[in-house]
Amino acid sequence: MAMVYRDFQGISLSGLGFGAMRLPVVNGNDAEINRDEAKKMVDRAMAAGINYYDTAFGYHDGNSEIVMGEALSKYSRDSYYIATKFPGYDLSNMPKVKEIFEEQLKKTGMEYFDFYLFHNVCEMNINQYLDPKYGIFDYLMEQKKNGRIKHLGFSCHGEYEVLKRFLDAYGEHMEFCQLQLNYLDWKFQKAEEKVKLLNDMNIPVWVMEPLRGGKLAKLDPLSEEELKALRPDEEIPAWAFRFLQSVKGVTMVLSGMSSMEQLDANLKTYSEDKPLNDKEMEGLMKVVDRMMSTKSVPCTACHYCVSHCPQGLDIPYLISLYNEHLYTAAAGGMTFIAPMALAAMDESKKPVSCLHCHSCEKVCPQQIKISDMMSDFVEKIG
Known part of the structure; x- marks a missing residue:
């Protein structure tokens, strides 16, 4: 099965990235990853051409970095790219950037990270992220200079104003931005405006929550019927990825997969580029308008709360x-x-x-x- 690839600074990245936030677990316990199953999924992903693996300090109660390091250790270091993040979503971590970075290297068994992010830039932590007394930016730039970070970026859940404020401060040094981006949030969280800002600054877009925590994997019967009429052979979850293949500036799409079945479905979708045409995009936005009218709560089940x-x-x-x-x-x-x-x-x-x-x-x-x-x-x- 083929894999879609995107160019990033001369690097060929798989268009689909393996997100390690929702790995298979034992008895519903988020902290207890099913290591055997997770490693089988990584093996399947590697064999299919996925070369980007995204984890974070807090995923699965701190165990995601460990398991991903174990799963990738059997492969040559130049055959994959691993990304992790500084956990600024917890303000108590702000003075600990050096301590945490060293711990992350130890947990993953890596000598360097290919991609490293300021995690979850938002209203709660923007002041701390920009405060020079914590030295976060300076430390991460130093690690990049020393080759322990190859590419530096950030993820953002904040409103447009927060995104712009962060970019005004550090934008010239940011190589990519990870956004919550999907066809619902294109309108619901005004992601379209954020993408335009990043495009204007020539900063590639990394996508998280393409299926909005699984919310877009299954729609109401009327919406599914309308989309099937437009593309009879396209599965409903695939529409989320086809939408992203239509968005300018999107380089990487991360999907947090919990089963081999989900992985195989995504691999099938990313075996080809099939962006939406104008009629299909119009039909999809009609579905979005209907979804927004229900006024549901936009939870992605990240479990931070x-x-x-x-x-x-x-x-x-x-x-x-x-x-x-x-x-x-x-x-x-x-x-x-x-x-x-x-x-x-x-x-x-x-x-x-x-x-x-x-x-x-x-x-x-x-x-x-x-x-x-x-x-x-x-x-x-x-």
Whole structure:
């Protein structure tokens, strides 16, 4: 099976990157990666031509970097590119850039990182990222000079103003920017404006959440019918990738895959370039308008919120139930799934147990008003 490749500074990168945020786990425990299955997936990816692997300090409770290092260790170092990130989503890490960088090298077993990112530049941490007293930028530039970082970039979940502020400060040194980009967020999070800014500055776009945490893998029946009419042989998840193949400036598309089945489906899609034509793009945007009208909560199940909840609530799961309820109600369906799931929960794990302390909201990349959502959930179904 062929693989689509993109040029980046003379490097041939696979158009599809292997995201290590949602690796297969054991018994639903995000911290316990199924190492054997994850390594088989990496082997399959390498054999199929994927040469870019994206991990991060906090993924899978800190274990993603370890497992990815183990999985790639059998391959020659010049046969793949590995990316990881400085965890600035946690403000307590800001004074620890040297300590964390050295730990990441040790965890992965690498002597250098091909790509390294400021992780999750957003409203919560922009001041700290730009504050010279922490020395983050200077330290990372020094590592690049010393060859321990080959390419430096950043990921951004912030609004346009935050993105521009970061670029105004460091843009001339940033080689790529990783954005949450998919056909829903093209409008919902105004990603189109962010992409234009990056294009104007000639900064290549890396894509995260192309399927929005799986949300775009399956649509409502009407939307699926409309898209099938436009491309009868195209699977619904593939539309997300075809959209990205149509966006100027996109070099790398990362997909966090949890199973061999998901990997194989993405490999099939990325065996060829099939960007959307004008009619297909118009039809897809019609689907987006319908999705936005349901006013669902844009959670990607990154789980940053969970570790900050004093009640130990499984916030992404509760949001998924809330969204399911909203979607089903909007479509006139039978809204029994969420109430049934809540009825099976311990009282202490239900939305009613939310303390409205807002701790989770401070680390949410999507800037979701989680406390308000919990109140509305309680009001709707208890």
